[in-house]
Every structure is written in structure tokens, then in C-alpha cells.
Amino acid sequence: MKKNYIKSGLLILCVLTFILFSSCNKTSTDKEKKIDLSVYEKGDYFISPEELKSLLGSEKLILLDCNNPNLYAKEHIEGAIGIGFHAFSEKVGKPGDPGWGTIKSKEELTEKLISLGIDNEKTVVLYSDLFKGPGADGRTAWQLILAGMKNVKILHGGSSYWKELGYEMTKDVTVKPTPSTGVTLKDYDRSFMITKDEVFKDLDKKMIIDVRTKKEFDGSQKAGEPRGGHIKGAKHLVWTDLLNKNGTLKTPKEIEEIMGEMGISKKDDFTLY
DSSP: OOEESSGGGTSTTTTSOOOOOOOSSSOHHHHHTTOOGGGSTTGGGEEOHHHHHHHTTOTTEEEEEOSOHHHHHHOBOTTOEEOOSOTTBOOSSOTTSTTTTOBOOHHHHHHHHHHTTOOSSSEEEEEOOTTSSOOHHHHHHHHHHHTTOSSEEEETTHHHHHHHTTOOOBOOOOOOOOOOSOOOOOOOOGGGOOOHHHHHHTTTTSEEEEOSOHHHHHTOOTTOOSSOSOOTTOEEOOGGGGBOTTSOBOOHHHHHHHHHHTTOOTTOOEEEO
16 A cells, blocks of 8 residues: 555655644643554654653754744744754755755755754654644655654644643754764655656546645645646645644544545555645
8 A cells, every 4th residue: 555755644644744732621641641642553653742841851852843934933842953844855946946845865865964963863853833834844754764764753733732731832042953973864765755757647547635725726826836726636635634623633533534535545545745
């Protein structure tokens, strides 16, 4: 069961994916006990707010904020390094130019990770507020996992759920990454990505899912798209529809039902974009 771009339609659709708020009377521990990440096939891609809280200040943690830099400047989790949306992507030229927005080469990615203090031993945790951004934490985790990294986690519920549970945010920027001594990556696992030529070749044969907003699907270019509209034949599913109102993941059963209504099952081969 191959899912292009993201493993199992969950990693950023899920990957990604992950964030917001709830009630106030119970303790954070009580609330978090209700969320069992082991029920998800890839639940180990995530780390709970409680687990992250216990790691803050540890030399074994690299915490990366994937929000818009303006949002990072307003508030972020203490110790987080702001990397924005495209830290590990090519940005030569402008959106629509050949290669723009594609993932960095293994060599370039290695240099970037070293500059952030990342090695193969430290735990790398990524987060964002997915209801205020594109969910770059999911894309980044997907990319690093495809590069063979085993120590990558996404904060379940993101920064908004973190705040809901009573954990603090800060405006202080005190973290200055110390370059690591090195990181070893593998060649990207290309079985979970696809090229536009491959999509075009099988355009009428395989399912394509557009996970952007309805406005973008219908043609809006406000997010920087060089052309409006969507790929011919693509079905529409906003990726945040797989999240609860507090940003945590819906149950596997709920997700299967949502996908089932679109005529998609776990056995299907589909592409997300």
C-alpha cells in the first residue's frame, strides 16, 4: 500500500499534523492520558506535550519551530529554534520556477542539519500551529524520515494544544545552535514521493488528493501559487479535516470513515499534494 508524498495519508495529512485547544478544569496529565498514540499505525511519529515538557533543557533535544517567523517572534516554546516553512527546501528563484520548493539534496540537507546542532543521537522534535500555517512540521518530519533519520518526532497537538494544557510560551530568543560534529543520512526513500511527470503519466489511472484549502483548490493564488486551480481529476480533502477542533488527531476509525466517504481505502495507492 504505497501512498505518495506522505506515508499512509496520515503523516502530514497527518503529516503533518497535529494541533490546538480544549477545556480547563482537568490537569494536563489527566487530559493527555486520554490520547493513546499507540492506536495509530505510525503513532511513534509523535511525541506528547507531556513527554516534550520533560525533555526541555536537555542537551539531547533539538526543538524546531516551523511556524511563520512572525508567529515565532510573538511566541514559541522555550528553547525552540525558529526555522520557518522552507528550511530544508530549495528556494532559488520564485514559486513555479523549476525546482523551487523541492527538497534539498542529501548533501545540502546534511550541512543544514549540522548547522542546527542535529546529529543521529539527539531527539529532533518539530511543531507548529497548524491552524495558522501550512503544517511545515509534517513536511519536515516526512523529509527527515525519508532521509533515514530515526530520532524525529512531531509534537502532537502542536503549539496550540501545548498552550491549552497550560504549558508556557516565551518571546525570548536565547537559543544559538552549536553545530554538531556530523550527521549521517541515507539516500531519500523515493517510494514515498512522486514527480510531476509520473503524476501526469498516470493522471487518469491513480487517485490524486488535493489537501489545500477550498479557495486554493478553486483557484486562489494568495498562498503564492504561480497558477490557480488544481490537478485535473483531483479530489478535495482539507488536511485539517483529519484533526479534532483542538488539533489532535481524529481516531483511526474516524479517519477511515472520512477517507471511505471519498472512496478511498487503506489498500489504495494515492498521491497527496
